[in-house]
Amino acid sequence: MDIQTIKVDLIHWLTELQDLKILEQLQALKHLQEAGLSDAHKALLDERIASYEKDPGKALDWDEVMKELEKDL
Template sequence: MDVQSVKIDLIHWLTELQDKSLLKQLQCLKEEQESSFELSEEQNKELDSRLEKYENGEMKFSQWDDVKERIRSRAENAI
């Protein structure tokens, strides 16, 4: 079945649909799709830059426990 036929079939099905909960779920799905976002050109450049640094081994990573300790230490020193 081609895409156009599926759309037509769904339109017919929706016009006859009486289940309010299903209609609400479909509305939420539509809103979710509409609220999905695209990255800006600047965000894509930043992402590409970070990916390149990662691939070249230029990024530093830390264990989660070390990160928590650094944050706690900075908070204590700020007081």
């Protein structure tokens, strides 16, 4: 199913929806999506990017992380 088909399907479903609780949950999800990242999340990302840029060799790739986790299990 392509994205346009999904959108049309959801629009039709929404126009018929009478459940206030679900509509409020969808509205809350919309607000979260519109809000983007919080200042705290942005600051954390900036901190981690700066740390990586300072010493890129210190970073682990995904495979290395998974190997370390598997050792602990």
